[in-house]
Amino acid sequence: AQKITQTQPGMFVQEKEAVTLDCTYDTSDPSYGLFWYKQPSSGEMIFLIYQGSYDQQNATEGRYSLNFQKARKSANLVISASQLGDSAMYFCAMVGGGADGLTFGKGTHLIIQP
Amino acid sequence: KAGVTQTPRYLIKTRGQQVTLSCSPISGHRSVSWYQQTPGQGLQFLFEYFSETQRNKGNFPGRFSGRQFSNSRSEMNVSTLELGDSALYLCASSLEARQTQETQYFGPGTRLLVL
Numbered sequence: 001a002q003k004i005t006q007t008q009p010g011m012f013v014q015e016k017e018a019v020t021l022d023c024t025y026d027t028s029d030p031s032y033g034l035f036w037y038k039q040p041s042s043g044e045m046i047f048l049i050y051q052g053s054y055d056q057q058n059a060t061e062g063r064y065s066l067n068f069q070k071a072r073k074s075a076n077l078v079i080s081a082s083q084l085g086d087s088a089m090y091f092c093a094m095v096g097g098g099a100d101g102l103t104f105g106k107g108t109h110l111i112i113q114p
Numbered sequence: 115k116a117g118v119t120q121t122p123r124y125l126i127k128t129r130g131q132q133v134t135l136s137c138s139p140i141s142g143h144r145s146v147s148w149y150q151q152t153p154g155q156g157l158q159f160l161f162e163y164f165s166e167t168q169r170n171k172g173n174f175p176g177r178f179s180g181r182q183f184s185n186s187r188s189e190m191n192v193s194t195l196e197l198g199d200s201a202l203y204l205c206a207s208s209l210e211a212r213q214t215q216e217t218q219y220f221g222p223g224t225r226l227l228v229l
Binding site: 031047095102105 | 147149156160161162170171172202204206214216217218219220221222223225
């Protein structure tokens, strides 16, 4: 069975600071994909970044980067230069080779303060 | 390119009724997955459809069903609604049948309230 753990229920960060959202995962599949999604209060899940289990380098997408530490089964999201619009729920998710759908963590509620 | 669309956006039903939710994937996407999001259980996978066939199904009772049409549009149906079915139902599409590298793109969701 797959499991995603996000240990930070909520975070307050000052605008323009960098923020790291924690995610650890558990799977026995050698092949898997890791995803981060942002969910504003409107409800829509917005895809941010993807990391494959065989990728040698950490994924980056604009202000988002994924700190992938395979041996530690860790896939932390780093947001550089945070903005007020970054305030939202953030979900870490994974899919394995034989998985039934994305497995999500419980999310981190990020609030950016001016 | 238009994103994933879901209709209706909001729905109020009473216990015992049935409901049908609709999802139109991104143009060219052939796989559609459905998820239920509740405050207590979080995000849970319902099922995935590809080429009009259900490929995977999550741990939900048979009251939850779905289908996919030849144009990749999908519907999900919940019969004999219970209070616990109140949730945000999210549809996601991807290019192909889901593999580890396929990104799923989500729609805005349908908020269902069962009274």
